Amino acid sequence: MSDRVYLTTPLYYVNAEPHLGHTYTTVLVDTVARFNRSMGREVVFQTGTDEHGDKIAEAAAAGNAQPRQYADRVAGIFRDTWDECGISYDHFIRTTDDYHVTFVRKMLARIHEKGDIYFGKYGGNYCTGCERFYADRELVDGKCPDHLVEPVWIEEENYFFRMSRYQNQLRQLLDDSPDLIRPAGYRNEVLGLLREPLEDLCISRPKSRLEWGIELPFDDNYVTYVWFDALLNYLSGLEHCRPKDSEAFWAEANHFIAKDILKPHAVFWPTMLLAADLPVYRHLNVHGYWNVGQSKMSKSLGNVIRPLEMRDRYGLEGFRYFLLREMVFGMDSAFTEDAFVTRFNADLSNGLGNLVSRVLAMQKRYFDGEVQTGGQRRPEDRELAAAFSEAETRAVEATEGLALHNALEEIWKALAATDKYIVETAPFKLWKDESAHTRVGTILETLCDALLHTARLIAPFMPETAARIGALLGVEIGPLAHPTPMWGKNFRKGHRVSEPARLFPRIETET
Ligand code: ME8
Numbered sequence: 370m371s372d373r374v375y376l377t378t379p380l381y382y383v384n385a386e387p388h389l390g391h392t393y394t395t396v397l398v399d400t401v402a403r404f405n406r407s408m409g410r411e412v413v414f415q416t417g418t419d420e421h422g423d424k425i426a427e428a429a430a431a432g433n434a435q436p437r438q439y440a441d442r443v444a445g446i447f448r449d450t451w452d453e454c455g456i457s458y459d460h461f462i463r464t465t466d467d468y469h470v471t472f473v474r475k476m477l478a479r480i481h482e483k484g485d486i487y488f489g490k491y492g493g494n495y496c497t498g499c500e501r502f503y504a505d506r507e508l509v510d511g512k513c514p515d516h517l518v519e520p521v522w523i524e525e526e527n528y529f530f531r532m533s534r535y536q537n538q539l540r541q542l543l544d545d546s547p548d549l550i551r552p553a554g555y556r557n558e559v560l561g562l563l564r565e566p567l568e569d570l571c572i573s574r575p576k577s578r579l580e581w582g583i584e585l586p587f588d589d590n591y592v593t594y595v596w597f598d599a600l601l602n603y604l605s606g607l608e609h610c611r612p613k614d615s616e617a618f619w620a621e622a623n624h625f626i627a628k629d630i631l632k633p634h635a636v637f638w639p640t641m642l643l644a645a646d647l648p649v650y651r652h653l654n655v656h657g658y659w660n661v662g663q664s665k666m667s668k669s670l671g672n673v674i675r676p677l678e679m680r681d682r683y684g685l686e687g688f689r690y691f692l693l694r695e696m697v698f699g700m701d702s703a704f705t706e707d708a709f710v711t712r713f714n715a716d717l718s719n720g721l722g723n724l725v726s727r728v729l730a731m732q733k734r735y736f737d738g739e740v741q742t743g744g745q746r747r748p749e750d751r752e753l754a755a756a757f758s759e760a761e762t763r764a765v766e767a768t769e770g771l772a773l774h775n776a777l778e779e780i781w782k783a784l785a786a787t788d789k790y791i792v793e794t795a796p797f798k799l800w801k802d803e804s805a806h807t808r809v810g811t812i813l814e815t816l817c818d819a820l821l822h823t824a825r826l827i828a829p830f831m832p833e834t835a836a837r838i839g840a841l842l843g844v845e846i847g848p849l850a851h852p853t854p855m856w857g858k859n860f861r862k863g864h865r866v867s868e869p870a871r872l873f874p875r876i877e878t879e880t
Pocket of ligand 1 (some may be wrong): 379380381382390391392394600601602626627628630657658659664
C-alpha cells in the first residue's frame with residue numbers, strides 16, 4: 370500500500386435525508402480513513418451530494434422550492450449530519466459547486482472533440498429512480514429490479530457517449546487487475562455484463578424537458594446530469610482540494626459504494642476515464658444492502674432508520690460498532706433493533722464497558738488509582754500480551770482487506786482473553802493475602818496495559834470510546850504506525866488512573 374490514499378463515498382441524492390444506508394457507507398469510509406491515518410498514510414476522504422436531475426427537480430417542485438434552494442437545504446442537512454456524527458471527511462463536494470461544473474464541461478468538451486460523443490435519436494425504458502435506461506433483459510417482470518416500478522418509455526434526440534467503443538479495453542482492464550472490483554462476486558457480475566454487447570450511454574436531456582443540469586459546452590439546448598455529471602466528482606473534488614498532488618492520490622483511489630450503483634461505477638465510470646485518457650481508479654469496493662428486518666427500507670413502509678435518532682437514543686459509538694461488526698463486506702445484512710440491543714448489551718455493556726470499569730475499580734480500591742510499576746512478569750502476563758499482539762496483527766490484516774467485522778472479532782478475542790486472565794489470576798482473591806499485594810499491583814498494571822492496547826486497536830472503529838479510555842488511563846493512545854506500547858512500560862511510577870466510569874450503560878428493554 371502506498372503512503373497516500375484517496376477514499377470516497379458516493380454522492381448522495383438530495384431527494385432523501387440521511388438514513389441507515391448512507392450512514393453505513395459513510396461510517397465505513399470514515400473507519401477506513403482513520404485506520405489509514407493511524408497506519409501513517411496521508412488520506413483524502415471525500416463525500417458530498419448529487420444535486421442535478423429529474424428527481425431533484427421534482428422533489429423541489431413538490432415542496433414549492435427552486436431546485437437550487439431545495440438542494441442547498443438538503444445538502445446542508447447531509448453535511449451537518451456527518452459533522453454531528455464526527456465523520457472525519459476532508460472534503461465535501463456538491464455537484465452544484467462552480468469548480469465541479471467547470472470540470473464537467475471541460476471533460477465533455479474533451480471527449481466530444483475526440484469523437485466519442487455523438488448526437489442521435491433513441492427510445493428506451495428509463496427508470497427515474499436509477500436515472501438510467503434499462504435494456505429489456507435487465508428488467509424483471511418488466512420492472513426495474515431495484516425500484517420495482519415499470520420504467521417509462523422515453524424517445525428523444527440526445528447526446529450519447531460512445532461507451533461501446535471501450536468494451537474490450539474495460540474487459541482487458543478487469544483481466545489485468547483482478548482486484549479492481551472487490552469482492553470478487555461483484556467483479557464476476559460485471560464480467561457477466563460485459564459478455565453482452567455494451568450499449569452507448571445517453572448523457573443529455575433537452576432543456577425543454579429538464580433545466581436542472583449542467584449545460585453542454587457544445588450545445589446550449591441540452592444539459593447533462595446525474596451520471597456523466599456526478600461520477601466526475603471523484604476527480605473534480607480531488608483536483609480542487611489537492612491541486613499539487615492529485616495524481617499521486619488518484620493512483621490509490623478507493624471508491625466505496627453499495628451494489629445498487631455497481632454498473633455506473635464499474636462500467637460507465639472506467640469507460641469515461643478511458644475516453645478521457647485518464648487512469649482508472651485503484652479499487653471499487655462494493656458492499657451489500659441493509660434491509661430493515663425482512664423488508665427494504667423505505668419511506669412508504671415507515672421503517673427508515675435515521676442516524677441522529679439512533680445517536681440520541683443509544684449513542685453513536687454503539688451504532689458504529691453494530692454497523693461495522695454486523696455487516697460482512699459485500700453481503701446484505703438485516704437491521705433490527707432487537708439485534709442491535711442484544712449486541713450492544715453483550716459486546717459493549719457487558720464486554721468492553723464492564724472490563725474497563727472493573728479494572729479501574731480494582732485499581733482504585735486497592736491502590737487508590739496508583740499504577741504499581743516495576744513488578745515481576747509471570748508467564749500468564751506474557752500470554753495476555755501475546756494475545757493482544759496477535760489481535761493487532763490480525764485486525765490490521767483484516768481491515769486492510771475490508772473484513773472489518775473480522776477485525777472487531779479479533780479485538781474482542783483479546784478482550785475475552787483479558788476477562789479470562791482476570792478470572793485465572795483472581796486479583797480480588799489474592800488481595801486477601803497481604804503477601805500477595807505486590808502481585809496484585811502487577812496484575813492490575815498488566816490490565817491497564819491491556820486497556821491501552823484495546824483503545825489503540827478500536828480507535829478507527831470507535832474513536833470517542835478510544836479517546837475516553839485514553840483519558841481514563843491518563844495516557845496518549847499512539848497511532849498504529851508507532852511501535853506497539855511495551856507491556857510494563859506505559860505507566861510512570863506514581864501515575865494515577867481515573868475513577869471507574871460506565872462507558873456503555875446497559876439498554877433495558879421492556880419485555
Ligand atoms: O445512487 N444499504 O445516490 P443515493 C446500504 N447519487 N447502503 C445503502 C442503502 C442500503 N439500504 N441505501 C443507500 C446515488 N445506501 C447517486 C450516486 S455517485 C457518483 C452518485 C448507500 O443517495 C450506498 O452507499 O441513492 C449506496 O450506493 C448509496 O447510498 C446510494 O445513494
